[in-house]
Amino acid sequence: MQITRHFVDVGTRRVHYRRCGSGPVILMVHQSPRSSTEYEALMRTWGETHTCIAPDTPGFGQSDPLPDENATIDDFSDALVGLLDALGFDKVAAYGFHSGGTILVNTLARAPSRFTALAIGGFAIWTEEESKAFSQSYLPAFKPSAYGEHLAWLWNRILEQTWFFPWFDTRKAARIGVAHDDVARVDAVIREMLDSGDAYRVGYGAVLRAPRIVPAPGEETRPVLISAYEADVLYEHIDRLPALHPSWEARKLATAADQQQASLDHLAPHAQSAPAVIGECADEGFITVDTPGFTGRLHWKGTGQTLRVHAPGQSVELLDLAGAKAIDLPGHGLSDGWEGAAPADAAPWLAVIEAARTALGCTEIDFAPAPAGDPELLYPDLAPDRFGSYLTKAWQIVRAGKFFAPWYEAGAANAIDFTPEAIAPEALRIEHRALLRSSAAREWAVTRDAVARTIGLANRDADGH
Template sequence: MEVSRHFIRLGQRRVHYRRCGNGPALLMVHQSPRSSAEYEPLMRTWGTHFTCIAPDTPGFGQSDPLPDPDASIDDFADALAELIDALGIGPVAAYGFHSGGIILVTALKRHPDKFRALAVGGYAIWTAEEMALFGEHYLPPFLPSAYGEHLTWLWNRMLEQSWFFPWFDVRSEARLSVAHADVARVNAAVMEMLDAGNAYRAGYGAVLRAPRDIPLVDAVTPPVLITAYDGDPLQAHIDRLGGMPKGWEARKVATPAEHQAASLAFLLPHAAGDAPPLVEAADGGFVRIETPSFTGLLHWRGQRGGPLHLVAPGSEADLTSTLGVAGKWLDLPGQGLADPWPGDPPTEWAAWQAVIEAAATALDATQVVLPTLPAGDPDRLFPDLTPDRFGSNLASAWAIVRARHLFDPWYEVGPATARAFTPDEVDPAALALEHRALLRATAARAYLTALRSSQGED
């Protein structure tokens, strides 16, 4: 089942969301510091029953942060209510996991008219001692450093969060039964932290500081189900919930599958209405392309019509769309936020040209503007950056984006290849954006090879 992606504007702030399925709307709120991407498999399953709508919460994924860096959980709840209104889906049934559940319960208390029912996976009730411990250690600043030292911390922090809870409590007593070293899972979490940057502290901090006051037993609210499975560190918190209002229930289950089944069974009778109309911004989004070699979503920024600018190999539309150039910028497959090619990216221009022509038609482009190409050997300009068990690809990519401001090509270091640069070019904050783009550009080498062949170069 297809998952589509969209942007909507709430004032000056862009919100990114995923959508899948048919039938009544189901709002799905992810945990921190993740994004709506974590729900794609579940959306494809539950999409047979609902129109699943999963936004990236403010500051995570591709959603802009709230303007106040000290925003409270009430601010995040109000932002969610504003999104419900903008999408025209209220009152709505909703599902949230961990911190996503905290945001939803807060939103339900502040805006009960926006919801039909909530299903929550794990609801934290911290003790005063736990709150003090988390406040001191759980959310350290995440700022890029000149030589990429922050990336070593990031990889190991995201790896070991399934080994210990809290992640920094490296003691036998804090070990978890769900420990893993799944490179794909760790890398997905790492990339989402790179998206959030230091803004993760605002969204995650608001959740950790949120009061855990379940409505009083005589309160009248939409119904809520809270479940937690074996191995979830929040399962023990089921016993801390105390009395709850009529229509609220909390129970322990054995497995993640049982948690999802119980949540689905609870939500089904509460969801209502037809599939909501699609609402999206006019200045960027995703376009679905079908060619003999590629079927998927391409990301674009700018305005429909006018010229279509192709981003350079290893770059992305989010880095170039602010340059004030008329038209729009496009991420091709395996670049930026676009879907990857199925299998190995093609080096023949025909496959790329077919995708470009289809995108130009879909976006009403008047012409296609090719990028300026870097000089050098494609294999050396864009080496394999596939994640490994130790996250060494992160450090390699950082070294590349730093060196390419100092030498051209970056891998030939000496007086003859030195290039003029300004200190701003190697500012860690600027390098962090290029670093993320390079890690996403899994097809950069093939794209460069194909572009050169289209221009008669070897």
């Protein structure tokens, strides 16, 4: 079941969402500090019978944050209503897990006419003591530091949130039953936190501070199912719920699969048909490319007739897009990776670039400058490891690259000029994230010059020079 990715403008903000399947619509709102990525497996299942739409909420994933750092749950609810307008949905059935459910319940209270039904997976009802602890310790600032110290904290915070709840409470009584040290699972959340940066505190904080709104009998609402499964940290919170509206129901279920199936069964009778056109913006998105060695989605952005191609280890967000479109190459940025190992010969890369040029209607191609040096040394292995050292390794590479060329020759003979702005932690953060996303940087570095020469010769022949 194919998942497509899109962007849509909601006022001055750009919102990213995933789409899968066909049939009546189910909107899916993720938990914090995650993104719509967490719903991909569920979207493929529910997409067999429904059109699943999963946005990144403001400040998470690839969606712009809200402008107010003190945004409340009402601001997030209003943003969700604005998204429904931009997508062209009059009303929807919706599913939300944990904080995604809190956003939905609050939005239902503010705009009941925009929903037909809700299914909520885990609904937090905090005690006064828990609320106090969360407000003091749960959301520390997450801002980049000059030498990457913030990355050591991030790794351990994300790893240990599966060991203790809340993550900062290391008492024996706070241990939970879902503990693991699965590197891939930790890395997936790490990358979403790197996308959000300090904005994670805005969205997460709004949810933690939000009042838990349960309508009184007689108030306008819609059918709501609140459920939780045994391994969920909010399982016992089902017992904390107050008396519910007659059209609301709460259930404690055995497994996550049971909880998801109960949610789908609840929503299916209320889901409505999708509009003929679902909104998306015209200057950013994803195209599907099918060439030898690569079948997948390429992220693109911009306007113009020139296709701009980034350097190894970089991405669209680091390019000047004035008068041009740009793509993230396979294994870079937001684009999919190569099927198997990335190729170290030019032909597959050339085929992808030409396919993108045709799909985007570009007539010319230009290449961003690439750093000189040995690709094996410029782009070492940055695969995630059990101790998170790949994060600080990538940071040190980016930082050293501002002082020396190539970065791995840290000597006076290789010193280069730099500006204070270039080594500002926020600037390094963007390049660091791009490098971490670049699983095929070394192979692109090996083949880039050959691809550029081939395209340059083809352009020259076409011009008759």
